[in-house]
Amino acid sequence: MKHSSSVPAFLTKLWTLVEDADTSELICWSQEGNSFLVLDEQRFAKEILPKFFKHNNMASFIRQLNMYGFRKVMQIDTGMVKQERDGPVEFQHPYFKHGQDDLLENIKRKVSNSRPEDSKLRQEDLTKILATVQSVHSKQESIDARLATLKRENEGLWREISDLRQKHSHQQQLIKKLIQFIVTLVQNNRILNLKRKRPILMNSNGKKPKYIHPVYDDKVCVPPECV
Amino acid sequence: MKHSSSVPAFLTKLWTLVEDADTSELICWSQEGNSFLVLDEQRFAKEILPKFFKHNNMASFIRQLNMYGFRKVMQIDTGMVKQERDGPVEFQHPYFKHGQDDLLENIKRKVSNSRPEDSKLRQEDLTKILATVQSVHSKQESIDARLATLKRENEGLWREISDLRQKHSHQQQLIKKLIQFIVTLVQNNRILNLKRKRPILMNSNGKKPKYIHPVYDDKVCVPPECV
DNA sequence: GGTTCTAGAACC
DNA sequence: GGTTCTAGAACC
CATH class of the missing domain: 1.10.10.10 (Winged helix-like DNA-binding domain superfamily/Winged helix DNA-binding domain)
Known part of the structure; x- marks a missing residue:
């Protein structure tokens, strides 16, 4: 017993x-x-x-x-x-x-369930959760604002790029016309110079002068990575 | 009583x-x-x-x-x-x-405090809070991803704009040189043509031809809003 | 861990 | 709202 x-x-x-x-x-x-x-x-x-x-x-x-x-x-x-x-x-x-x-x-x-602790813990948990929710919420608002800013900036950038591309294209056309004009001019000069034997534009070997060369070189004017 | x-x-x-x-x-x-x-x-x-x-x-x-x-x-x-x-x-x-x-x-x-309801409400509240937290959390992740994408896109755009501006500047310089060349050419021609009385580039009023005009017109080539 | 007062919860 | 069983909480 x-x-x-x-x-x-x-x-x-x-x-x-x-x-x-x-x-x-x-x-x-x-x-x-x-x-x-x-x-x-x-x-x-x-x-x-x-x-x-x-x-x-x-x-x-x-x-x-x-x-x-x-x-x-x-x-x-x-x-x-x-x-x-x-x-x-x-x-x-x-x-x-x-x-x-x-x-x-x-x-x-x-067990007395450590009721006071238990009660405290639940309260603390709730308090923590609430704090976390509020923190996350304010963070989200800040990110939202940043996102909106970035979006606006991005749109502006796209507009500027569109503008620049258009300008680029216009310049290309203009350059083309200028060169055509020069070619015409030179041809005319050539005709005239046939009598004088004094070439103005052409080198002795009959090729285009060096500083005009880049105009037709796409690798310089429009790098592939930017198109 | x-x-x-x-x-x-x-x-x-x-x-x-x-x-x-x-x-x-x-x-x-x-x-x-x-x-x-x-x-x-x-x-x-x-x-x-x-x-x-x-x-x-x-x-x-x-x-x-x-x-x-x-x-x-x-x-x-x-x-x-x-x-x-x-x-x-x-x-x-x-x-x-x-x-x-x-x-x-x-x-x-x-009052019996509507204990079952009360208990249920607390449970429901907690469940709601948890659901909200998870929803906000996943939303945050999605926004984070979008933000990163936008940021990368933005950087790319800035690079492209830098490129385009550089190209634009190069083209401007080229155009300037071309026009200087043409001017030189025309002056030479003029000297020659003084004897022949046959102008090639100039209009009858002595001004530059129309299609060259845009080259010096900043309003067309470099709109202020893009600089 | 034991005793007491009060409250929760289920059922009527 | 009343009755019963069980649990919470405070105090020892």
Whole structure:
């Protein structure tokens, strides 16, 4: 009958109480041995409880039972008129069984759940979540603004590029015309110079002068990577 | 002694119970009349309660008292040894006073707080918050990506503009040189033509030909809004 | 971990 | 709104 020292006092006292034949008229095992009965609540509270605990209140006894996971067994309501004004009170726990005191150590007192901590943690969590949401929200607004700025800048850049390309194209045409004009001019000069033997534009080998060359060189005027 | 119909049955029954001289040995007003005493808890529960309520449990009675805001009055522990094993039970409510039944209507049953709803609402709130956070988060990622794309595009555009401006500048220089060349050419021709009286480049009024005009017209080649 | 007062929750 | 069982919280 020695219980492990890990079994709380309440459980060993309860076990003793239920086992004790001297008090079996007030508290005892049920027929099946898987629950116990308090036969006279009032006498049990006033006569038995103070012998084992620091009080004589049924409420305190029941509070402890619930604290250890005991459940009240509801009395099956037989169709009969309520014969006894106060039926026995019956409590049950899966590890509180007649003849199996080795199971007692499996009964655990419900942790006080560190309720204050728990409550604080939930509050802190909520506070953190709210702070995060607000932070993310303001960040998003800032990014939105930056995005709008970039978008406007981008549009401006596209317009400028379009402009520049157009200008480039116009310049190309102009350069082409200028060169055509020069060619015409030179041809005319050539005709004239046929008599004078004094060429103006052409080199001695008859090719175009060097500084005009880039005009027709696409690699210089319109690099592929920019088209 | 008729109470407003808005006063719950429990309060009128309790008032009657405490007033009734027939039960004054079990329940009565305190000396000061601002609280009531249950002198013998056990007899009160078994003999009086069932006459007024559907039970004979002190616990149920106390639950109702607490539900209506009554508070237990702790017995001042006089230095004496506990004379009576069970002192009287005393309860008090600011609106439950001897001779002032008109105050009863101020006593309100604590609302069941719509606990299931409340619990559900908190859960729903948390779920909503989480959904919002996730939505905002994914949105943020999408915007981040778009921002990066725009930024890259922007850099590309700046490079292209730089290129185009450089090209434009080169073309301008080329055009300038071409025109200088033409001017030189024309001057040479002019000298030659002084003898022939046959101008090639100049119009009859001595101005530059029309199709060259744009070359020096900044409004056409380099619109101010693009510089 | 034990005791007490009060409240939550389910069911009626 | 009433009754019952169980749990929270404070205090010891």
